[in-house]
Amino acid sequence: MKRCTRESKIGLGDSNTCAKREPASQSLLPPLRNFAPTMHSSNELQWIDYLIILIYFVFVLGIGFVLKRFVKTSADFLLSGRSIPAWIAGLAFLSANLGAQEVIGMAASGAKYGIATSHFYWLGAIPAMVFVGIFMMPFYYGSKAKSVPDYLSLRYDEKTRAFNAFSFAGMTMMSSGISMYAMALLLQTIHIFDTPFRALGLPNSWVFHVSIITSAVIVLGYIYLGGLTSAIYNEVIQFFLIVAGFFPLVCLGLKNVGGWTGLTQKLPPAYTHAWHGMDNPQHNLLGVDWFGLVMGLGFVLSFGYWCTDFLVIQRAMAANSMAAARRVPLIASVPKMLFPFLVILPGLIALALTNPVNQNATLPDQPNQSPPALENQSAQQGMIPPQTNPETGQIVKDASGKVVLDYNMVIPNMLLHYFPSGMLGLGLTALLASFMSGMAGNVTAFNTVWTYDIFKAYIRRDATDANLLVVGQLATFFGVALSVGVAYFVAAFNNIMDVLQLVFAFVNAPLFATFLLGMFWKRATGHGAFFGLISGTFAAAVHHGLTISAGSTPGVKGAWIATVHTYPSQMAQNFWTAIYAWTVCFVVTIVISLLTKPRREEDLKGLVYSLTERATETGGRWFLRPVPVGIGVLLLTLILNLIFR
């Protein structure tokens, strides 16, 4: 409690971090009305770039058409008929989460917070992924539940399922809409599609509308045709495209700044050391202390997301066997561990190029640089542009008059900076693929929950499977339409991830307490779970309503009831909101469970740890068994943390 009463005066988190680099950005960037990402005239795409994007669009729809003939029942459409091999489900498990918030948001956070952003992977994902694979998958997969809410109805009761199903359905649509909005805004902002639009006599703002409609139609098309399998296949292809598009980008960027050594020389130590100054929120860029980081991110938010969010769990539940289902999160954790190098490093590189330390130093790796290139280089210092008001074109400034930087432009500007025509098309395709598959992940999770946990459970209990298949297909249509609606209503935040963290905190944070108790404590009851969840979510809202981060104005960023406490950063506030929500849910669930009648033990077989036969996978080679692989993954993550401490 004492921790939360600390007042901060010079918080380093969020809006304040940019203040530190603000002199550089202010002097280097002329106040253009419409900021063009590069001064290069060749911001235009060539035919090859359009061709690559077009081939990709045709290809994803083609996959839908090919897979259409395998869709015969609602289980084929919504659960892939439980037929997906472990490696495919594993990469899809990773990719479903690799939407806008990952690719754009993580690079943005890389530029904003430095390598400490990797905590969102090494601390905020890997342990939870190992845990869900080893300990939780036996119940999700073994119970034959169709979805995460369905598991809740088997383990607890209908009201717990209903609460989870409705809140989850709402949340996925929100994420999907945010993803769409982010993509459309980005494509409009980078101005690369201006020429064809001008040729058609359409203003630049139409890039936004066309992006939304195109992505909606394509995602709808391939899911409607091939269902979950189609989404999973496209997610795996998207995974490889992201690697293919970003790996050369990181290589070129690193070569440009002189490798990792060059980065450490050009940036302050806080940016290249993940655990730098974690003793005190004032000493690190995230504005959090180690306890808040480990408990809030590493435990509550991370386990709440990776162990209970149907968006990812659905991929594992589509696996073709129990052994495969348990391997899915573990397979996903290996690339996940390495992804910071692909998505966070671009942010650091962009920052190193903007940093004034770098300004006069000639870049060592370019001996034959022509004068125009040098001129170009100095214009490119503004790799991270300031935010502009979309209506007035004015540069956005915070309360203290500091320029607010648009960190979300890191990835697109890096692509435009380093990629020539050809690779640029590939890089943009990777970006589009990530946006679309993030959206597709949400839509497939939504249509399953809608069909089985809302329609079948509460609207028409006697629905036949043919009915359910139609409902699933209609839900896909409905879900995409809803996403489009959300996309148009999304308010602008500096960093998309902050919004998502807020959503997770309210809805997901208490959830893990419910699942943990449900799977490992047979005494937990439906009443306990339901009221635990309600009070956890309520606690999250109240905590958010009573606290605020330094430098924010009361309202959507918190303190909409009263300002009781000020956190050094928005991230710290989110982590602590999650910690409170989880704790309240945990305690309330236990208390109410003890006061209510327990369920008969026979009914809980296969649903609770102590009443379920252990999955014995002692035979076989070690790398096919979950426990040794899980330990190996955790050890490697520890080593990465030690290297980048």
Next chain:
Amino acid sequence: MNVDLRFPLGLLFVVFGGLLTLFGLFTDRAAYERSLFINVNLWWGLVMLLFGGLMFLAAWKEAQNKKDAGKR
């Protein structure tokens, strides 16, 4: 099992890799000012082509094996 994913994956990478390789062969050095004068289209195109080819080959081989097993 539906369709072996390695077929479409391999196909896409062969197409993209092939396109980039060809484009890289026919573009001059000036086009690569951005990429530190490295012909990324050519080199990365070749890598993608190789990856796609291997994926396709692996899937094709497995399909052949299955067919043979089916005959016997």
